[in-house]
Every structure is written in C-alpha cells, then in structure tokens.
Amino acid sequence: MNRPYVVINCAMSADGKIALPSRKQVRISCEADMKRVHQLRNSCDAILVGIGTVLSDDPKLTVKEKYLDGASAKKPLRIVLDSNCRIPNGALVLNGDAPTIVFCADGKKRAIDGPEVVECGDGKVDLAKMLGGLAKRGVKRLMVEGGENVIGSFLRSGLFDEFSIYVGSMIIGGEGPTPAGGEGAKSEQDIIKLKLESCERLGDGILLKYSPGKRI
Numbered sequence: 698m699n700r701p702y703v704v705i706n707c708a709m710s711a712d713g714k715i716a717l718p719s720r721k722q723v724r725i726s727c728e729a730d731m732k733r734v735h736q737l738r739n740s741c742d743a744i745l746v747g748i749g750t751v752l753s754d755d756p757k758l759t760v761k762e763k764y765l766d767g768a769s770a771k772k773p774l775r776i777v778l779d780s781n782c783r784i785p786n787g788a789l790v791l792n793g794d795a796p797t798i799v800f801c802a803d804g805k806k807r808a809i810d811g812p813e814v815v816e817c818g819d820g821k822v823d824l825a826k827m828l829g830g831l832a833k834r835g836v837k838r839l840m841v842e843g844g845e846n847v848i849g850s851f852l853r854s855g856l857f858d859e860f861s862i863y864v865g866s867m868i869i870g871g872e873g874p875t876p877a878g879g880e881g882a883k884s885e886q887d888i889i890k891l892k893l894e895s896c897e898r899l900g901d902g903i904l905l906k907y908s909p910g911k912r913i
C-alpha cells in the first residue's frame with residue numbers, strides 16, 4: 698500500500714506511564730529529548746495526534762526553532778483524528794501557525810474555523826485510508842505523537858515503521874495512560890512484537906528505538 702513512512706514517538710516514565718493518572722500532561726522528556734523531538738518534527742511532513750490529546754494537552758504541534766541548531770523551522774501539516782468532530786474552536790492546533798487537517802468519520806463533518814475537515818472511515822477514522830490520502834497529498838514522512846489510543850491503534854494495525862520511546866527517570870504510578878491504549882492482548886497471539894533497533898542514554902533517560910517485529 699502506498700503510505701507515508703510512519704514514525705511513532707512518545708515519552709514514558711520508568712513505570713510505563715505517559716501522563717498523570719488524571720491524564721493531565723506531565724513533562725517526561727529532558728532537554729536533550731525535547732531537542733530530538735523538535736528535530737524529528739522538523740524532519741517530517743506531518744505530525745498527528747488524536748482528539749484525546751488535543752482535549753487534554755492542547756498542543757500546538759509546531760517546531761521550536763531554538764532546538765534546531767540554526768536550521769530553519771518548517772511547518773509540517775498538523776493532523777487530528779477526531780471521528781465525531783469534537784475539536785473545540787479555540788484549540789491551539791487550529792491557530793493558523795501551520796496547516797491543519799481534521800479527519801473525522803463519514804457523515805460527521807462540520808464546519809470548523811481554520812482546518813480542512815476530511816471524512817475518512819465508518820464510525821472512526823480508518824488509518825489505512827487516511828494514510829493513503831496523505832500519501833496522495835505528498836506526505837512522505839509522518840510523525841505520530843499520541844496519545845495512548847492513537848498509538849495503540851497504529852501499533853495494532855502494523856501501520857508503522859519506527860517506534861521510539863524515551864524513558865524518563867521517574868515513576869508516575871497509578872493507572873494513567875500508557876504507550877498502547879485500547880483493550881490490550883487477550884492472548885499471546887495478540888501481543889504486538891517489536892524488534893529492538895537501538896538503545897542509548899539521552900540526558901537522564903534512555904531512548905529506545907524499535908521497528909515492527911514478526912507477527913507470531
């Protein structure tokens with residue numbers, strides 16, 4: 698299938714949490730990892746999150762020039778998966794600093810100030826169809842930034858090429874979100890296998906890089 702190269706990226710605590718139990722955002726990345734993340738954003742044509750992340754974190758999804766060592770910041774396309782078009786009008790991802798597309802389910806489109814709204818899938822956004830549409834628009838490299846349900850969907854579908862996790866040296870505890878939301882494996886056959894490509898110390902944490910493993 699013709700689709701962009703997909704890089705999933707997230708930061709988690711040493712106990713596998715990507716936010717507080719309340720789902721409130723918390724900074725897990727050190728400065729060195731922030732720099733890596735912004736350079737990664739700048740190397741991509743598009744950056745994607747789910748509506749859950751927009752509602753909880755209100756991210757801008759833009760590139761901060763201060764992390765680029767003198768290179769100029771690009772304006773990657775910002776993408777939100779939002780089946781029911783729940784995105785609030787004042788969301789920062791709609792602020793006009795970079796182009797934005799909201800993908801929703803068929804029949805759920807509504808007029809929103811700023812972004813293009815595209816219907817794509819029955820009930821929820823169909824990832825394969827969306828990726829095909831992005832490829833047709835010239836998106837060659839896509840960064841998936843979260844949150845737990847969107848990353849879980851990409852991992853389960855196998856529609857990814859790299860999965861990077863920065864493990865911060867901290868414990869959050871409780872039952873907050875993890876890098877792979879959704880129901881989870883019901884049996885050993887459902888486990889998503891990864892292949893470890895590299896593992897390096899970065900600041901006070903560890904950067905793990907995986908590619909998709911063989912299905913069992």
Ligand SMILES: NC(=O)c1ccc[n+]([C@@H]2O[C@H](COP(=O)([O-])OP(=O)(O)OC[C@H]3O[C@@H](n4cnc5c(N)ncnc54)[C@H](OP(=O)(O)O)[C@@H]3O)[C@@H](O)[C@H]2O)c1
Pocket residue numbers: 706707708709715716717720721722723725746747748749750751753754778779780781783821822823824842843844845846847848850874878
């Ligand atoms: N540490 C990190 O790196 C990091 C990064 C980002 C976010 N986070 C954290 O992650 C948490 C948010 O996670 P979340 O799971 O609530 O939100 P999310 O993954 O950003 O968004 C999930 C929502 O996206 C919509 N969606 C549409 N199509 C989908 C598809 N094919 N697959 C999956 N979802 C689809 C669904 O809502 P509809 O059915 O309404 O469309 C779904 O509930 C927050 O606590 C945030 O702070 C952490």
